[in-house]
Amino acid sequence: MLIAQLTDTHLKPGGRPAYGRVDTAGLLVAAIDHVNALTPAVDAVILSGDLTDTGTAAEYAVLRPLLNRLRMPWYAVPGNHDRADALKAAFGDVVPFAPAVDFAACVVEDFPLRLIGLDSSVDGVPWGMIGTAQLAWLDATLAARPDAPTLVFVHHPPFETGIGHMDVQNLSDGEALIAVLRRHPQLRHLACGHVHRAIDTMIDGVPVSIAPNAAHAVTLD
Secondary structure, three states, X not given: OOEEEEOOOOEOHHHOOEOXXXXXXXXXXXXXXXXXXXXXXXXXXXXXXXXXXXXXXXXHHHHHHHHOOOOOOEEEEOOOOOOHHHHHHHHOOOOOEOOOOOOOOEEEOOOOOEEEXXXXXXXXXXXXXXXXXXHHHHHHHHHHOOOOOEEEEOOOOOOOOOOHHHHOXXXXXXXXXXHHHHOOOOEEEEEEOOOOOOEEEEEOOEEEEEOOOOOOOOOOO
């Protein structure tokens, strides 16, 4: 199975440039065209948060037709620039969000590799948190299919990167997340976004990566 990850697309209303100069809409189209042209074909795309710049309905309205260009199924979770409720409203017909919960987590059972997306967004702040209720949900969801190889994706990374201005806004309960993942040996990988830099590491036996951004990178300190 081949998975593509897109992250931190930061779409603005009307496709306006992010930060006044980054053509996030145009660069997302270029990234999508690249994914569509890959050989062998990609089976699914995961979008790991900050899909919009401020989480408004107008931004999701710009984003949705661009994502509809993807020729394969796609699944999304929110980042700190998103609003979880608005994202669920915009994509609920495409992404299998977990029912009867307050967080925008999803489970995809359609492939040889099980996909679980987590919601690390916290309204009004840049840092992330999974929270006790969602960690318990994750633990139970993983326990339900112990023999299914699984990839988990989330916006905020659970470790310090060395980029100080990003580390102050990473996942506040990262140790608790890793502790849950360690209990389930079918977990193959944890894929993150947020930092706009390509970073790979291993935490207590759990392989973790941060995907780079297709539009703009975070400055190194």
